[in-house]
Every structure is written in C-alpha cells, then in structure tokens.
Amino acid sequence: MKLIFEMGAPGRGCDLLPDCQAPDVSGKATRRAARPRLPEVSETELSRHYTELAKQVHGVNDGFYPLGSCTMKYNPKIDEQAAALPGFSQIHPLQDAADAQGCLEVIHKTENALCAITGMDACTLQPAAGAHGEFTGLLLIKAYHVSRGDEKRRKIIVPDSAHGTNPASGAMAGFDVINIVSDENGCVDLAALRAAVGEDTAGLMLTNPNTVGLFDPNIAEITRIVHEAGGLCYYDGANLNAIMGIARPGDMGFDVMHLNLHKTFSTPHGGGGPGSGPVACKHFLADFLPGMRVVESGDGYEAMRAKQSIGDMHGFYGNFLVVVRALCYIMSLGREGIPEAATGAVLNANYMMHELKPYYHMAYDRTCMHEFVMTLEHEKHERNVSALDIAKALLDHGIHPPTMYFPLIVHEALMIEPTETESRETIDEAVRIFIEVLKQSEKTPEQMHAYPQQTPVRRLDEVTAARKPVVRYD
Numbered sequence: 001m002k003l004i005f006e007m008g009a010p011g012r013g014c015d016l017l018p019d020c021q022a023p024d025v026s027g028k029a030t031r032r033a034a035r036p037r038l039p040e041v042s043e044t045e046l047s048r049h050y051t052e053l054a055k056q057v058h059g060v061n062d063g064f065y066p067l068g069s070c071t072m073k074y075n076p077k078i079d080e081q082a083a084a085l086p087g088f089s090q091i092h093p094l095q096d097a098a099d100a101q102g103c104l105e106v107i108h109k110t111e112n113a114l115c116a117i118t119g120m121d122a123c124t125l126q127p128a129a130g131a132h133g134e135f136t137g138l139l140l141i142k143a144y145h146v147s148r149g150d151e152k153r154r155k156i157i158v159p160d161s162a163h164g165t166n167p168a169s170g171a172m173a174g175f176d177v178i179n180i181v182s183d184e185n186g187c188v189d190l191a192a193l194r195a196a197v198g199e200d201t202a203g204l205m206l207t208n209p210n211t212v213g214l215f216d217p218n219i220a221e222i223t224r225i226v227h228e229a230g231g232l233c234y235y236d237g238a239n240l241n242a243i244m245g246i247a248r249p250g251d252m253g254f255d256v257m258h259l260n261l262h263k264t265f266s267t268p269h270g271g272g273g274p275g276s277g278p279v280a281c282k283h284f285l286a287d288f289l290p291g292m293r294v295v296e297s298g299d300g301y302e303a304m305r306a307k308q309s310i311g312d313m314h315g316f317y318g319n320f321l322v323v324v325r326a327l328c329y330i331m332s333l334g335r336e337g338i339p340e341a342a343t344g345a346v347l348n349a350n351y352m353m354h355e356l357k358p359y360y361h362m363a364y365d366r367t368c369m370h371e372f373v374m375t376l377e378h379e380k381h382e383r384n385v386s387a388l389d390i391a392k393a394l395l396d397h398g399i400h401p402p403t404m405y406f407p408l409i410v411h412e413a414l415m416i417e418p419t420e421t422e423s424r425e426t427i428d429e430a431v432r433i434f435i436e437v438l439k440q441s442e443k444t445p446e447q448m449h450a451y452p453q454q455t456p457v458r459r460l461d462e463v464t465a466a467r468k469p470v471v472r473y474d
C-alpha cells in the first residue's frame with residue numbers, strides 16, 4: 001500500500017478555504033525557508049487511503065479481541081454521541097464558570113459516581129492515563145507522610161505479579177520499590193508481606209483481582225498488615241470490569257486508587273487517543289488532590305484548589321470528553337447494569353476457560369475473574385511451539401491474539417479477557433479456533449513458526465521495531 005505522500009499530484013487538493021484576508025505580518029525570521037511538504041491529494045484519494053488503512057488493522061469492530069489486562073470491549077456509540085455534543089466539544093477550559101455549569105456538573109457527577117463505585121470519598125479527573133494516575137496517587141501518599149513529618153517512609157511494596165507500570169510509577173515518584181513474591185496461587189504471600197513492612201514503608205500497590213485474574217482472598221488481612229505498619233494502600237483499578245458494582249476497593253481497606261476510563265468506562269482503549277486515569281481517595285487524602293476541585297455552591301458549581309494540593313498533573317480538568325463518555329456509560333447502565341456488566345465479564349471468562357481447559361494448560365486452575373492465563377510451557381518444551389506461535393496463528397482466523405508473555409510470573413503466558421460484550425456464539429467460535437490451532441501445532445509443529453500468512457504483514461521484527469522505530473517518512 002502506498003503512503004499518502006506517494007499519492008496525488010502537485011496542486012491537487014480538496015480544501016475549500018477562501019483566500020487569506022489577513023495582512024501578512026510575519027517577518028522573514030519566522031517564515032519557513034521552504035513550503036512544508038504536505039500531501040496533495042483529491043478527496044476521493046484521501047477517503048480511499050483511510051479506508052484502506054482501516055482495513056489493515058484489527059479492531060473491536062472487526063472481530064474477537066481478547067487482549068487480557070487491556071479490556072478491549074465494544075463501547076456504546078451513544079457515549080460517542082454525547083461526547084460530540086457541541087456544548088461539550090466546543091467549550092474552552094478558561095470559560096467563565098457561570099457559562100460552563102453543565103460541564104462542571106458532568107465533572108462533579110462523574111467524580112461522585114466513581115466514588116460510589118469505588119468506595120472512596122474524593123476524586124480528581126486530571127490524570128490522563130493509568131500510569132499517570134498511579135504517579136498521582138503515589139504523590140498523594142508521599143504528601144500525606146510528609147505532612148505528618150514522617151519522612152523516613154521511602155519504600156513502596158509491589159508484588160511480582162504487578163502491572164509493569166506499578167514499579168515504574170513508584171520509582172518516578174521517588175520511592176524505593178520493594179518487590180515481594182506471589183504464593184503458588186498467584187496471590188500475595190502474607191509471610192513475605194509481613195517481612196517486608198516496617199517503619200520505612202510508605203505504602204503497598206496492589207491490583208485485585210490481580211494480573212493473573214484471581215481475587216485475593218486475603219485482601220482484608222493484606223491492607224491491615226500495611227496499615228498497622230503505618231503505610232497506605234494503593235489500589236491499581238485500571239481494570240474494574242470484574243468488580244464494579246459488586247466489590248469496592250474502599251471497603252477492602254484501600255486508601256487511594258486510579259481507574260482507567262479508557263478500559264472499563266467506555267472510551268476505546270488502544271486506539272492511541274486520549275485516555276483518563278482518575279484518582280479516587282479517602283477523606284484524609286482529599287486536601288492533597290491536584291488541579292481544580294469542582295464543588296457545589298448555591299444552586300450551581302464552582303471550581304477551587306484543594307488546600308494542600310500537590311499541584312497540577314494535567315492542564316485544567318484532564319481529558320474532559322473521556323469523562324463525558326464515562327458518565328454517559330455509568331448513567332445508561334445504572335445501578336443494575338453496572339454489576340450486570342461485571343458478572344457478564346466474569347461469566348464469559350470462566351465459560352471460555354472451562355471450554356479450553358481440556359486442551360490448554362491453565363496457569364491457575366481456579367475460578368477466575370474477568371480474565372485467565374494459560375501457559376504454553378509444555379508445548380514449548382515438547383515441540384518448540386511457543387505462546388507467540390499460537391498467537392500468530394490465531395491472526396489468520398480473524399482473532400486478535402490474547403496478551404502474550406504477561407504476567408511475567410507465568411512462562412509462555414497467554415492471557416485472555418473475552419469481556420462482557422461478546423456473545424456466546426462468538427466465544428464458542430473462538431474456542432473452536434483456539435482448539436484447532438493447538439491441534440494443528442501437534443500435527444505440524446515446525447509449520448507454526450510460519451504464521452500469520454493472511455495478514456497485510458507477516459511476522460515482524462518486534463525487537464528492532466521497538467528499539468529502533470522508524471516513525472517518519474524519508
């Protein structure tokens with residue numbers, strides 16, 4: 001396929017701009033030496049180009065997309081329509097609060113809804129992603145300890161099953177990151193946790209259900225151990241699909257957490273667009289929250305800064321249109337629909353795990369939450385067929401591969417998250433394909449390295465692509 005720069009002809013175009021009426025005030029010093037090199041194509045060429053590009057990728061609208069830990073679910077179109085309303089999309093963040101009451105109300109309502117869902121008391125919508133939320137939450141933990149003159153607390157405890165962003169955020173926030181091992185069930189090892197906590201513990205970062213898709217039965221004991229040592233508990237709520245409307249991190253003993261609106265709450269994840277990683281916390285951390293706080297005043301809303309705010313984590317109110325989608329999603333599902341989505345996600349994952357269990361080896365043979373992990377370690381040893389080989393073969397059947405080689409504690413891992421938005425027929429068909437691919441790998445193992453064959457590109461050199469990306473033409 002041609003790049004857009006290789007199409008068209010000089011002078012061709014499809015803009016309808018009138019001639020410029022403004023006086024030319026730019027001096028030579030600020031003017032470009034040469035005209036920018038922009039594609040010159042007709043509207044037909046442009047339209048076909050983007051349609052062709054769209055055909056080269058696989059999205060939720062194309063087929064099954066069970067990318068574990070990422071929640072690639074179908075998002076209702078009505079949420080997109082709400083976010084496109086001119087009153088939301090054309091507003092300027094510096095507009096007078098009196099003229100932006102509707103937007104402030106959206107912010108306020110979303111914060112309240114997220115607090116109700118998580119069991120927290122206050123919330124900021126500023127952080128732009130999950131990792132950004134983790135960083136924000138850790139700065140709140142730091143501000144809390146410093147405000148009490150307790151500055152020796154420099155250590156953040158992170159289980160080895162954690163999402164990679166957890167230790168990275170801990171280091172970014174200036175903490176020493178202490179890793180603790182998981183037990184044979186993939187859960188926190190209580191003895192290891194007890195040995196790790198002390199007077200230098202700032203806090204613990206945990207996700208529950210954890211990254212292998214299991215709910216930690218000792219969660220209350222875990223947060224108690226950390227609190228008794230004087231630390232705070234941070235909940236990585238990037239993926240709330242399994243528990244929303246059913247269990248609340250605030251009730252499990254967590255003090256502060258983030259959510260990914262671009263996983264659970266309706267903004268498509270993975271499309272490269274803006275995300276949102278709101279941070280919710282208990283009362284005693286609210287005074288440290290970043291950005292402008294929207295509060296009720298009279299019969300309207302106004303915005304003000306928290307007393308001991310850590311500052312700004314993002315311009316203005318964060319990625320506001322992502323927030324509009326989230327509120328629309330929450331309100332359209334309502335009190336009944338939110339837990340129903342969660343139970344659907346858990347049911348679909350357990351159904352698919354159950355159907356695959358006679359064929360694939362499950363890393364943890366327990367009831368899972370919204371996702372489950374299989375291991376291809378045995379196939380790798382026996383016939384040199386890896387998780388990567390299986391994943392690549394699935395592509396030829398129109399299935400996006402599951403998450404591979406994560407979590408790191410499972411070797412040759414394939415992590416599957418079907419999500420609540422898939423039908424039984426889609427899951428049955430996916431199961432059939434997973435089994436077919438595995439059977440094929442028994443018959444002709446050496447051929448498995450040659451897939452995919454039907455995709456626009458075949459196997460890529462992923463290491464070089466990541467280390468030495470070529471991201472510009474010429």
Ligand SMILES: *Cc1c(COP(=O)(O)O)cnc(C)c1O
Binds near residue numbers: 069129130211236275
């Ligand atoms: C996706 C995810 C994150 C990171 O979120 P980003 O928005 O990609 O920064 C953190 N933790 C968990 C468990 C996740 O699944």
